[in-house]
Amino acid sequence: MGGKPKTTITRYKQPQPQERKAILVGVEFPGNDAPPFAETLDELESLAATAYYTPVATLSQRLTVVNPKTLIGKGKVEEVLRAVRHHSADVVIFDDNLSPAQNRNLENTFKCRVIDRSWLILEIFRDHARTREAKTQVELASLKYALPRLTRMWGHLSRQRGGIGLRDVGETQIQLDRRLIRDQITKLARQLKQIDREKKTQRKSRGGVYKVALVGYTNAGKSTLMNRLTGARVLIENKLFATLDSTIRKIKKNFPYPVLLSDTVGLIDKLPHDLIASFKSTLDEVRDADLLLKMMDISDPNVERQIQTTNKVLNELEVENTDSILVFNKIDRIEDPEILEAQVQRNPEAICISCQDGKGLDRLRQAIVECYENKLTPWRININYEYAKVIPQIRKHGVIAKTDYEEKFIRLHLRLPPGGKEKVNAILKLAREQQ
Template sequence: MIEIKPRTSERERAVLIGIVNRWQDEEKSAEYLDELEFLADTAGADSIKRFTQKLDTPHPKTFLGTGKMEEIQSYIKSEDIDVAIFDDELTPSQLKSIEQMFKCKVLDRTNLILDIFAARAETSYARTQVELAQYEYLLPRLTRMWTHLERQKGGIGMRGPGETQIETDRRIIQQKISLLKKKLEKIDKQMATQRGNRGSLVRVALVGYTNVGKSTLMNRMAKSEVLAENKLFATLDTTVRKVVIGNLPFLLSDTVGFIRKLPTQLVESFKSTLDEVREADVLLHVVDISHSNFMEHIESVNKTIGEIDGQEKPTIMVFNKIDLYKHEEPEVIDPEEDLEERYFTIDDWKRTWMAKMDGNAVFISAEKKQNMDALRESIYRIVSGIHAERFPFENFLY
């Protein structure tokens, strides 16, 4: 339930807009808008109100129906709203029509995610990746914007005979995209060399939906200081640390979190970051077990892993945040037992269907350091097997 918040000088006021259709019922639509609200909060906006409408397909010009759009327009004007955020990607014509109607800033989910990435990119490499994704998103939407990008290039001598402002801007953006791609190709080669220089150590990659606790787990495993906070996309750059379990060294990498409807521009521009997943020997798929929709999160991550040919790798399902888990309907009910106490033991977790996923599942709390030894044992078992195949003549005590 969204609570009306007073205006502050720093944060913008936003309304969230989504649809209900045959693919997403009201419950799922509410779940998606919860995530959109979290995205908006991460970007620096307070979500004031939500609007949804039942539609088989979005309206080609205004996304929602005329009556609902007029209702939103009236609310935006009366409540001094700064930005309207749509949960789905809008077409260039929809963006243009909606902005003219609302007379405020209009963002879709893709634009919002790109904005968060831009704000959180710290290294030159991450900033270049985000800039490329932003320009690729912007290019087909130039018709709705009044830009003067030629000033960045000096203006004089850049405009052809009879060339319109839009054509000039489009050409400048295409040039920028070309330059950024060349820059990324150069960095990609450097990063590939760095990966090659790491030797033949077994490589383990942390993957998972955004904000599931990968960076916290990285800190626990590697005794490192990777940024970990309750914000979406806290990690954009891949972090690699050497970890030793028992007498066995391996490389552990923390990667950018996945999300439902991850913009295609970001998937492409963050290709090298995802290469850490593609080239890993083992995947630790971290899941926030306390999230009500964790199964869809698993599916979203598996889909992206499949797109980069990583689905055949040995994978350990790491169900994190067991300390925050709330089970409303246990699979086995014993009326003589206290359910709250019963369903927070590791033995009970081992009896759930989740424990049988691919034969490799561990239940932990990285924050509370619960059951971390079991995770280390699972990693050790798989990594030692790969290490033995790679170095058959080395005498490690397994």
């Protein structure tokens, strides 16, 4: 039969996000300060699932000497390659950071994408970033990470679901050179500085109000507590890094003083350094706080590691000397009272709560109030009776511990936060001028 030859178009089915099969690879290094190996691999699995990968196999190797070309040894590389072929894996995810060269060598061997924990965390952050600030911060960290890995990463970046800003630069991987990325990094850094300035101004306007910040491991229940204490409506989800932006609200219920509470990004082991650096303006809420609520999920068997990681990051932020309260959340999930008791004995200063059923919240509120009151300095003033009407205004700026009604004046025994004295003086001055 004559006529036109029939054209066959083969359509390849693109893997759906949830179908992306991943091989996980962990390396155990000897050393006391390394987090327990099995736990970090469990965590890698949760991270992978959060980023819509399906882990199909996990391989690990104990190493004393690192192979500079591939991180893992030659035999293990072959084992991973066999697993990749067997499962037709889309990606291999390493729990430890890979150098750009190692990354390249492994991709050439496995003939599939190879990423590490840092990149996986960045993918999750990119997916969850909602505000201009979070998007800019994540984009900056991603570009810094991608720059030395340009030939491979750029394609992945521009293909990301909901890729941020990067897509604007185009899918044309080949045309994009390092200079373009450097320019973009400079531009984003400049934008972040501007955001930083705006936030500084906002912080200044909050003046002498007592500031409490929630910090802690991701998924510990920080946003749930925020919503409980302030009536805010921060997104709560049973997944890692649900919150990336900071939210600040007044604590309304059952509080004698104005207190501001801020909720912010959660922490995890081996957070990429560039990410912490990029999240400076979000984490500045933590730097600026008068009190930190260090929140941990007590039902997580790795709670001790959560505490260590949180303290480590707080040290990096140089806020280790800020007042803090250790809060164990999710006590409703612990059925055996002995387990709870053992944890409390190990950390006797901790306050145990359940955001779910409200247990312990009153004690926590009381502890916050006590921390606040410890910071107040006593001051005594005499006010003529004609100015008595300003007393409610004064109460807004501190505690009136005692009131003596003398013959010619009222004596107020005040306890004031930093800056409170100036505020009370300003109120009295205005009252005299209006007289």
